[in-house]
Amino acid sequence: MSCKKAPRITNMLSKIVDGEKGEWLSKVVIESTKPYTYDAGNAEDRVIFEGKGVILNMPEGTTEVNDGLLREVIVKQDGKDNVLVKMMLEHPAEFRLEAFEGFPFRLEITLDRSIITKLFSGKKIVIDPGHGGEDTGGKGPVSLQEKDVVLPMAKNLEKILRRASADVVLTREGDVDISREKRFDLVGQAGADIYIGIHNRSCVGRNEDGVATLYAPTNKQSAILARCVQEGLIKKLKAADRGIAEQAELAMINEVPAIEAEVLTITNLVEEVFLRGLTVQKRAAEGIFNGLIKYFAQNGTYSKGDCS
Numbered sequence: 001m002s003c004k005k006a007p008r009i010t011n012m013l014s015k016i017v018d019g020e021k022g023e024w025l026s027k028v029v030i031e032s033t034k035p036y037t038y039d040a041g042n043a044e045d046r047v048i049f050e051g052k053g054v055i056l057n058m059p060e061g062t063t064e065v066n067d068g069l070l071r072e073v074i075v076k077q078d079g080k081d082n083v084l085v086k087m088m089l090e091h092p093a094e095f096r097l098e099a100f101e102g103f104p105f106r107l108e109i110t111l112d113r114s115i116i117t118k119l120f121s122g123k124k125i126v127i128d129p130g131h132g133g134e135d136t137g138g139k140g141p142v143s144l145q146e147k148d149v150v151l152p153m154a155k156n157l158e159k160i161l162r163r164a165s166a167d168v169v170l171t172r173e174g175d176v177d178i179s180r181e182k183r184f185d186l187v188g189q190a191g192a193d194i195y196i197g198i199h200n201r202s203c204v205g206r207n208e209d210g211v212a213t214l215y216a217p218t219n220k221q222s223a224i225l226a227r228c229v230q231e232g233l234i235k236k237l238k239a240a241d242r243g244i245a246e247q248a249e250l251a252m253i254n255e256v257p258a259i260e261a262e263v264l265t266i267t268n269l270v271e272e273v274f275l276r277g278l279t280v281q282k283r284a285a286e287g288i289f290n291g292l293i294k295y296f297a298q299n300g301t302y303s304k305g306d307c308s
Ligand SMILES: [Zn+2]
Pocket: 130, 131, 137, 138, 146, 199, 200
């Protein structure tokens, strides 16, 4: 076979999609110039794809995905004309492989995310976007206000959690001020399993940056939940890890695990810019969500969580 004519893998991408029957799927798309022979199989926590008689026309290496099911995709040329794609999973999952003719030729590997919906089904989660109305919360060096950032983050998180079959209660939907007591009362009224406050860090020093998660000192599970969420946020945001700490006011919630995620530092000039971005607002929600998966997985059958 002449090298010029060999099929080449030119692009690879991953996304979360809804299937035709309403299934929730993680999808990996492998694009190439032409069809080639291939094989795929799964071991416990990975799906391995092998392309035969095909050349990799993109960089080898590892791409972090962290979508809750698919952790990373490792791509490499294996010998002269084989390509190996390893999809590393957080939990075992069924997969399906489909080919789509055309240019580019597309192979789609879909992974079943129902293991996540099983974890969240029946769970009730109170999400509390901090501040609101007169209470603006922290302020960025330019003009960003904490109350305006944490609300879209909370709504993004609500959306993912609902897709994952959880029951969600938001303490505020708009720009209104609610007392701490009222917010906390909702936990009992809703019969919630966990409480998640969303805030930003505010520091005196302009150079202070990063992410922290605070937890209720009264409920033992709160610290574990905080570790899970902190880890999820750090992985997604690639920000400085300011650790977890007790937050005395959260002691008012003692019946369920309660945390406050302090997503980036609004008083930092660079992080203020990040916080404005829709991508970071979305990633923050995904990071918290990944932490919640780990947290609930610890008590489930598919324990891979290690946040304690
Ligand atoms: Zn705050």
